[in-house]
Amino acid sequence: MSPFEQINAERLEFSYEDRTIFTDLTFSIGKNQSVLLLGPSGSGKSTLAFCLNRLYPEAVDGVLKGSISFGGHKLEAFKAGELNQKIGIVFQDPESQFCMLTVEEEVAFGLENFHIPRAQMESKIDRALELVGLEAEKKTTIHTLSGGQKQKLALACVLALEPEVIILDEPTANLDPLSSSELVETIAGIKKERPFTLIVIEHKLDDWVELIDTCLVLDSNGSLLFDGPPAQCFGEFAPFLKKEGIWLPKVVEAALTAKSAGMYRGERLPLLKSELLAGLAQPFDFSKKVSKTLANKEPILEVKGLHARGHLKNINLTIHKGEQVALVGSNGAGKTTLSKCLAGLIPVTQGDIQFLAAPLSKWKEKDLFQLLGYVFQNPEHQFITDSVFEEIAFGLKDRAAAFSILEKIGLENHANAHPFALSQGQKRRLSVATMLVHEQELLILDEPTFGQDANTAHEIMEILEGKSGAVMMITHDMELVDQYVDTVHVLDAGELIFSGTPESLWENEEIVNQARLQPPFRKQLQNEFVRREIHVAT
Amino acid sequence: MSLHEVNPSIKAFAVVISILILSLFFDPITPLVTITWAISITFIFGRISFKKWILLFAPFLFIAIIYVWSTMLFPRLQEGHTVLWQWGFLTLTAEGFQRGVSLGLRVLSFATLSIMFALTTKPTDFLLSLMQQCKMPPKLAYGIMAGYRFLPLIKEEFQTLQNAHRVRGVARARTIPEKVQQLKRYVIPLLAGAIRKAERTALAMESKGFTGEKNRIFYREITVSRIDWLFFILMISAVILSAFISWKLGYLQFYNREL
Numbered sequence: 001m002s003p004f005e006q007i008n009a010e011r012l013e014f015s016y017e018d019r020t021i022f023t024d025l026t027f028s029i030g031k032n033q034s035v036l037l038l039g040p041s042g043s044g045k046s047t048l049a050f051c052l053n054r055l056y057p058e059a060v061d062g063v064l065k066g067s068i069s070f071g072g073h074k075l076e077a078f079k080a081g082e083l084n085q086k087i088g089i090v091f092q093d094p095e096s097q098f099c100m101l102t103v104e105e106e107v108a109f110g111l112e113n114f115h116i117p118r119a120q121m122e123s124k125i126d127r128a129l130e131l132v133g134l135e136a137e138k139k140t141t142i143h144t145l146s147g148g149q150k151q152k153l154a155l156a157c158v159l160a161l162e163p164e165v166i167i168l169d170e171p172t173a174n175l176d177p178l179s180s181s182e183l184v185e186t187i188a189g190i191k192k193e194r195p196f197t198l199i200v201i202e203h204k205l206d207d208w209v210e211l212i213d214t215c216l217v218l219d220s221n222g223s224l225l226f227d228g229p230p231a232q233c234f235g236e237f238a239p240f241l242k243k244e245g246i247w248l249p250k251v252v253e254a255a256l257t258a259k260s261a262g263m264y265r266g267e268r269l270p271l272l273k274s275e276l277l278a279g280l281a282q283p284f285d286f287s288k289k290v291s292k293t294l295a296n297k298e299p300i301l302e303v304k305g306l307h308a309r310g311h312l313k314n315i316n317l318t319i320h321k322g323e324q325v326a327l328v329g330s331n332g333a334g335k336t337t338l339s340k341c342l343a344g345l346i347p348v349t350q351g352d353i354q355f356l357a358a359p360l361s362k363w364k365e366k367d368l369f370q371l372l373g374y375v376f377q378n379p380e381h382q383f384i385t386d387s388v389f390e391e392i393a394f395g396l397k398d399r400a401a402a403f404s405i406l407e408k409i410g411l412e413n414h415a416n417a418h419p420f421a422l423s424q425g426q427k428r429r430l431s432v433a434t435m436l437v438h439e440q441e442l443l444i445l446d447e448p449t450f451g452q453d454a455n456t457a458h459e460i461m462e463i464l465e466g467k468s469g470a471v472m473m474i475t476h477d478m479e480l481v482d483q484y485v486d487t488v489h490v491l492d493a494g495e496l497i498f499s500g501t502p503e504s505l506w507e508n509e510e511i512v513n514q515a516r517l518q519p520p521f522r523k524q525l526q527n528e529f530v531r532r533e534i535h536v537a538t
Numbered sequence: 539m540s541l542h543e544v545n546p547s548i549k550a551f552a553v554v555i556s557i558l559i560l561s562l563f564f565d566p567i568t569p570l571v572t573i574t575w576a577i578s579i580t581f582i583f584g585r586i587s588f589k590k591w592i593l594l595f596a597p598f599l600f601i602a603i604i605y606v607w608s609t610m611l612f613p614r615l616q617e618g619h620t621v622l623w624q625w626g627f628l629t630l631t632a633e634g635f636q637r638g639v640s641l642g643l644r645v646l647s648f649a650t651l652s653i654m655f656a657l658t659t660k661p662t663d664f665l666l667s668l669m670q671q672c673k674m675p676p677k678l679a680y681g682i683m684a685g686y687r688f689l690p691l692i693k694e695e696f697q698t699l700q701n702a703h704r705v706r707g708v709a710r711a712r713t714i715p716e717k718v719q720q721l722k723r724y725v726i727p728l729l730a731g732a733i734r735k736a737e738r739t740a741l742a743m744e745s746k747g748f749t750g751e752k753n754r755i756f757y758r759e760i761t762v763s764r765i766d767w768l769f770f771i772l773m774i775s776a777v778i779l780s781a782f783i784s785w786k787l788g789y790l791q792f793y794n795r796e797l
Contacts, residue, residue, distance in 0.1 A: 055741055084747040095691065096735045097742035099684045101662050108757030113747035121757050143687075157746060345701045366707060374705045380727045381695075381702040395707050420730065434706065 006031045006197055007052060011066040014047055021047050022222030034198040034211050039218035040245040041453040042423055045201045049167045053087035085114050088158030092170040094150035103153055104138045107160050128160035131190050147331040148179030152186065165197040172204060173451060176330045176476050178516035181207050205249040209271050219244055235268035245455035250521035251276050277528060300441050300470060301342065306351030308341050311494045319442065325472040326481045329491035330516035335474045338491060339444050343374045373440040377447050379431035383419040391419055391434055409433045409463065425456035432460055436467060445473040449480065482520035490515045541584040541658040545766040546667040552773040553655045557648050559777045564793040566639045567784035569647035575776045576650040584658045591657060598649035602642035609638035661686055667760040677750035684739050695731055699724055
């Protein structure tokens with residue numbers, strides 16, 4: 001072992017309930033390195049992270065073989081809790097990682113566990129909150145914080161302990177685009193000021209690539225696919241990663257497209273926007289969806305002057321037959337509330353909603369939900385039977401048709417399985433499919449691709465594209481909006497501030513900033529081209 | 539002085555002892571004086587909004603009124619009881635009336651004392667105090683604290699679940715087998731969700747070095763001062779004084795399995 005190696009894993013294998021999660025992992029991580037841990041869903045990334053600070057295997061009935069050492073000592077040699085001060089972790093879900101009521105109490109909780117003298121606590125808490133920019137929220141109750149603030153608080157809790165390693169387990173999964181970028185910026189800034197080893201598990205890679213110096217890639221069987229610098233990882237192995245369903249940085253994705261069109265000259269795929277621009281032969285227009293000119297502009301849902309829950313104010317919008325609609329906005333803008341109003345799940349305080357030319361409130365529930373579907377964020381909420389087949393067949397007259405739907409979503413081999421026993425991606429596909437059986441006129445989805453790997457996300461979008469009726473989805477993913485959507489509605493603090501085509505939204509910088517959005521990569525690149533041309537011309 | 543600042547464990551101790559003393563007596567005057575005392579200090583030293591207080595008090599008042607009615611109008615008739623009023627099978631005796639009122643006021647006296655505690659004590663402070671003064675194991679205390687944070691989340695999840703099932707076209711359950719089936723449909727995802735959330739929180743706590751070890755250094759120290767004990771003595775004296783007043787007025791009666 002060379003002296004600067006901090007974490008050393010040898011022939012790691014983890015199994016849980018007779019299922020091998022990962023196997024034969026050998027790698028080492030140096031002090032103050034920044035490591036990106038990649039892999040498709042279910043490849044054991046989080047499990048590996050939890051093994052590194054010894055939360056696993058104790059917390060689950062799993063079996064860990066092989067050995068991990070930290071700073072030259074085997075993990076088993078550390079006392080209970082001792083390792084947690086050296087290796088901190090920030091989790092994905094901002095809701096369930098706190099146990100106290102206020103911000104300062106939560107940061108203090110970690111300090112108390114390590115017997116930090118009371119006299120030092122105050123200054124340590126202040127320092128940690130200052131690092132993440134939450135010093136003004138010291139006395140605030142946690143549940144009033146926004147999602148982004150909660151993740152910063154989780155980070156502050158870890159920083160207060162001054163750990164040598166920080167693990168981030170999908171820290172931006174629940175955040176809007178701007179909050180995500182801010183969190184990454186915060187982390188990069190702190191790392192400069194106070195070096196530590198960083199291990200990140202993440203789907204949205206763009207903000208991270210500049211910070212990362214090593215990539216560890218697991219494949220779907222939990223074996224180590226790659227261990228090396230990101231330039232090589234994405235530059236040479238991008239096609240393999242893509243096949244595994246691993247999300248790629250948008251620069252790499254764009255370069256792959258350009259290369260297959262013969263437009264990219266670089267030897268190796270680029271990592272940075274500037275490299276991509278340098279390698280492109282000429283301004284390259286990456287394909288995008290051409291908004292459907294709706295030949296038949298028949299409205300199916302009309303909303304006029306809607307107010308609800310004291311949060312939504314004077315909303316007016318129309319959804320047409322067969323239209324693909326996106327509802328976007330920052331965390332807490334009221335997207336879910338609005339979508340539930342449109343489905344008649346939340347009462348409206350004022351205003352009028354017409355569905356298929358009849359007031360929504362006049363519809364009988366049974367008839368309404370034959371024509372209007374809603375897919376909730378957590379697929380488990382929507383399962384009502386004991387088998388996958390019954391889920392689809394529920395309420396269908398022609399039960400044989402259920403099989404063809406199962407085939408369409410690739411679950412025909414799981415027909416008899418319990419819905420809860422499926423993998424995360426399969427559950428999501430099933431929950432979408434249960435809403436397709438009646439050929440609804442309008443289907444509303446709350447973040448349909450949330451937490452999915454690239455393959456599942458594309459499959460879901462393909463299912464939705466092939467659907468006959470209109471689709472409205474809530475999403476934070478601007479690439480999705482750019483590629484699949486005809487009309488986008490922007491919500492900010494309970495008010496609808498924009499309705500129009502995605503293209504016209506990207507042109508409207510003011511709205512994009514106000515709603516904490518980011519234009520899609522294609523647009524960012526195009527703007528860059530324009531800027532360069534101006535530069536060359538002058 | 540404010541009731542909010544009294545050490546929570548001592549406040550709880552004072553309330554429990556007061557209730558135990560009150561339960562020794564069974565007459566209308568002792569609890570009545572205690573109620574007056576408890577309400578006065580709740581509003582004078584607790585600065586509680588009346589609306590909040592009445593919201594908690596109303597259910598107890600309702601129970602008390604029902605008690606009074608039923609004991610008054612359906613008394614165990616014994617010889618020598620003075621009949622005040624009679625109509626059909628309903629008989630009101632002086633003894634029955636006193637018993638009913640005693641019982642009702644007893645309920646209300648327990649309620650006012652408990653509400654005084656509940657409205658002037660933050661749950662976090664109470665748990666911190668239980669750990670610091672009463673040696674409650676941190677594992678239990680922080681477990682309760684995490685559970686307390688979960689309650690609103692679980693309620694929210696239940697509503698989402700109801701909506702999700704409505705959208706799937708599950709008809710409202712009417713017959714008993716249907717209701718059992720529906721309960722099953724709700725319970726599994728709710729439990730799965732709750733267990734997963736609890737596991738995540740437990741993992742997060744452990745990742746911050748929580749081992750349940752008993753000797754912690756607390757960021758917020760909950761102290762015990764002379765004022766706290768003064769409060770304790772004041773509370774107990776007030777209850778004893780109530781009994782004394784009742785005795786002076788000739789009402790005092792020890793509890794003798796009247797219920």
